[in-house]
Amino acid sequence: MNEFPPEFDPARLIQTMSKNGHNKLIGTRYHAHGQGWCELALPxxxxxxxxxxxxxxxxxxIFTLMDMATSLSIWLKTGTFQPQATLDLRIDYLRPARPGNTVIGHGECYHVTKSIAFIRGHAHDGDPEKPIAHVAGTYFFTASA
Amino acid sequence: MKTSFSPYAQTMGFEEQRDADGRLVIAMPYSDGVRGRPGFVHGGALAGLLETVAYATLSEALGEDDRPVIKPVNVTATYMRGAVEMTTYARATIERLGKRIANIEAIAWQDDIEKPVAMAQINVMLDRSRG
Structure with missing residues (x-):
């Protein structure tokens, strides 16, 4: 396992990840992070x-936003870069996002085992008290098998 | 019936196809825009493909005269294999079509339909209140 270097900066990592691939196409951006959680923005x-x-x-x-936010939360929980793949992800759409509003996706890793990371999260379009979607899912560490 | 793709589906590069039985299949050609980790299709792009084929299949089943607003309730996506740098295909089966709720299952595959890369269970609400 690779420990995070002291200067590890999730914001920079996400900016790099958003420069190409599907995240570039969708336009996801860094918003905030903490121990075991990460927030991304979808303009x-x-x-x-x-x-x-x-x-x-x-x-x-919105599914992509939540997949990325929850997967990054795992690295922020474990403090290591373990390769991982989504096992399953369930999303409940509580209501549509209001047209024109940026969607904020909050992903949280609440438990890890040797092989599996358990995540949950929610999305809102301006007021965190009024979520537009909730997610729950699992990832597995591809190098653990 | 020709599926009319949303701006999102056009952004993703989705293409409408038919299998030998005339069933709707949506193809997602590989491009940088659907890439996740290097060499693999992003799980979010796969979920978007599965959702799109589910709603399009439902729309076909409803027919031209029945146009309720299709509102997604939830999607449970399961990933079985890494989807690599090639075209991904998806089709959907409507398990139940009720008055207010439809339950749909969608699968995605690449070179072999017997080896799906992902599947999704999708529940939607049919809103006829604006009809």
């Missing part, structure tokens, strides 16, 4: 809506 974009008339964001980008 509103007309290229990500499900229906031009309503302007409502598709659920796919």
């Amino acid at each position: 509103y974009s007309e290229t990500l809506v499900t229906d031009t008339a309503s302007g409502i964001l598709a659920s796919g980008p």
Whole structure:
């Protein structure tokens, strides 16, 4: 396992990850982090809506936002860079995000075993007290088998 | 019936296809835009593909005369294999189509449909209040 170097900066890591691949396409950005949790932002974009008339964001980008926020929370929980893959992720869509609003995704790793990380999280579009989605899921450490 | 793709689906590069039985299949060609960790498709892109084929299949089953608003309730995605740098395909099966709720299962695969890379259980609400 690789311990985090003292100068480890999750914000910089996320900025690097957001420069290419699917996170670039969706536009996820760093928002905040702490011990075992991470928050990312998904700025509103007309290229990500499900229906031009309503302007409502598709659920796919919110799923991606939560997948990334929860997976990063595992590294922030363990303090190590273990390769990991999503085993399952469930998302409950409480209500649509309001068109034009940035969505904030909060991911939290609440338990890890040798092989599995257990995560949960929620998303909101401005007021953390009024979530738009909740997630729960598991990741497995691909090098642990 | 031609599926009309959302701006999100167009952004993702989804393509409508039909299998030998005429069933809707949505293809997601590999591109940098769907990449997660190096060499693999992002789990979020796979979930987006599974959701899209589920809603499109449901829309077809409802037909032209029945146009309720399809509201996603929840999605449980399970990942079985790493999806590598090639086209991913997905299709959906409607397990139950009720008046207000539909239960759908979707699977995604690459070179062999017998070896799915991901699947999803998707529950949606059908809102006819605006009809």
